[in-house]
Amino acid sequence: MKMPRRRLLRTGAAAAAALLAGGGSRAAQARPGAGGQAAPPAGPRKAYDYRIAFGAWINDMRVDPLPLENWPAPQLDDEAIASAVRAMDVQAEAGFNLLDVWGLFATYGWPPDIASAVDEDRRRRIVRFIEAARRRGLVPALGLGTYSWGYDRIIEADPEVRGKNPDGSPHPHAMCDASPKAFEYVRKIIDFTLGQFDFGAVHLESCDLGCCWCPACAGKDGVVAYNVRINRKTADYIKSRWPRKTVYVITINWAPAGKHFGEAEEDAVVELGKHVDCVFDQGHSGHHIAPARRAAFVRRLGCAYGTSGGVWLYPDTRWDRHSYFLPYPKRAAKALREHHAGGARGCMYYQGPVSNPGQEAMMAFGGRMLSDVDRSPEEALAEVLERLYKPKGEEALRRLARIFAVAEDSYFEQWSAEPFAKVWGIPVPGEFKLDQRLFGTCPGPATYLKEPCLGPEGRKAYRNGLRTILEEIPKLAGLCDDGGRLAAIRRSAIVTLNLLNTISYCLGEPIP
Numbered sequence: 001m002k003m004p005r006r007r008l009l010r011t012g013a014a015a016a017a018a019l020l021a022g023g024g025s026r027a028a029q030a031r032p033g034a035g036g037q038a039a040p041p042a043g044p045r046k047a048y049d050y051r052i053a054f055g056a057w058i059n060d061m062r063v064d065p066l067p068l069e070n071w072p073a074p075q076l077d078d079e080a081i082a083s084a085v086r087a088m089d090v091q092a093e094a095g096f097n098l099l100d101v102w103g104l105f106a107t108y109g110w111p112p113d114i115a116s117a118v119d120e121d122r123r124r125r126i127v128r129f130i131e132a133a134r135r136r137g138l139v140p141a142l143g144l145g146t147y148s149w150g151y152d153r154i155i156e157a158d159p160e161v162r163g164k165n166p167d168g169s170p171h172p173h174a175m176c177d178a179s180p181k182a183f184e185y186v187r188k189i190i191d192f193t194l195g196q197f198d199f200g201a202v203h204l205e206s207c208d209l210g211c212c213w214c215p216a217c218a219g220k221d222g223v224v225a226y227n228v229r230i231n232r233k234t235a236d237y238i239k240s241r242w243p244r245k246t247v248y249v250i251t252i253n254w255a256p257a258g259k260h261f262g263e264a265e266e267d268a269v270v271e272l273g274k275h276v277d278c279v280f281d282q283g284h285s286g287h288h289i290a291p292a293r294r295a296a297f298v299r300r301l302g303c304a305y306g307t308s309g310g311v312w313l314y315p316d317t318r319w320d321r322h323s324y325f326l327p328y329p330k331r332a333a334k335a336l337r338e339h340h341a342g343g344a345r346g347c348m349y350y351q352g353p354v355s356n357p358g359q360e361a362m363m364a365f366g367g368r369m370l371s372d373v374d375r376s377p378e379e380a381l382a383e384v385l386e387r388l389y390k391p392k393g394e395e396a397l398r399r400l401a402r403i404f405a406v407a408e409d410s411y412f413e414q415w416s417a418e419p420f421a422k423v424w425g426i427p428v429p430g431e432f433k434l435d436q437r438l439f440g441t442c443p444g445p446a447t448y449l450k451e452p453c454l455g456p457e458g459r460k461a462y463r464n465g466l467r468t469i470l471e472e473i474p475k476l477a478g479l480c481d482d483g484g485r486l487a488a489i490r491r492s493a494i495v496t497l498n499l500l501n502t503i504s505y506c507l508g509e510p511i512p
């Protein structure tokens, strides 16, 4: 039963990828809006059409950490590429059909001449990355900042394009659309990247680092309408030159955390949907489209609607890869099913280093659920565990599944909305981090073990869970051919108990 199913998934992914690259499908042609041209067809199962393995920055998937590197790590070295290729093997086998990775060319700053961003070594690595993805049936997506992300050096060199903050002060990251030169820089980057490298899709992102608030930009239109305007212009340019490339936009930072779009803002996004293939309302701190309005909104949207599922771990490049173990298959499956029922057909599913057993399993699991949302999560996880751990017999498989269930429930069942609202002023996060501060130049504090994530009772429950995992692992001795994964989980549980007990000790909480 299992082997034919895997072949089917690969074949389906490859077929959809070929359609993504080549454009055109009955399902896509039936869909209104200019964006339909490059969309893949829905499969025979209830599947997401855009099953995007979202890197997000290439070093987020790095097997060997960069303990002293601030976020986002800028280097594109052989380790970054080798780690990404290892991740691709998991992604392609799991059923993802797109691979979206940032940082191939620049992080904060493209050089003003654009082309000098890529020397011979970098070009060789980018080509290797793209070819490795294509060979596995994964369509590589270019991560492209729209006026923001990637323009710091350009703004420094050419102050005419610099945007403004809401208080009128100079913006460090965003260009201003009132200057015609700003779009010229965007156009040059598009011409260079899509003209010289074989990307099949483009991910547009305009406001993660903020946008221009001058009286001609967000100061006139408001954040949503302004971001719609600059992304529409960019998408139209890409489609005019490369009509078969998939183009999608994410709405990160288009509304404050926990706030939903109003009717006028929804209308603006519906207009954007006529120009792109998918709009991603990922849900970092709640979704911009109120869940109760999702189905009605999707019916109006002329392109696909996407999320990033429910909760997801954003990995930390500075952390030891065997220092945490946080799988969440039950929660992921529930959200993916609910969002699909509400009309979502795209998912930017977060990836991580495959050397962390929790992240590796979540990648393998996520691609499977996106390919068949009605599948039993228990059965999908069992398939993943059988493949990765090669348990000898059903009892060993059952014990493995229990370790994953204890890891998930003993941590995530301690979350509740009230502490998040009280401490961070946001709803329960979609994106959560080991070190909430994100930035830093050494491995940071384990904020995910403190309030608002865990209080005293939460730490106690999670400690019990980790102790259970350490009790269970020896029972699997000799019963798995797991390639060192159980040893990695064991080390993760020990390190996490160290961190947890250090916090409890400092707070005067009892420690067994």
Ligand SMILES: [Zn+2]
Residues within 6 Å of the ligand: 163, 164, 175, 176, 177, 178, 212, 213, 214, 215, 216, 217, 218
């Ligand atoms: Zn402006």
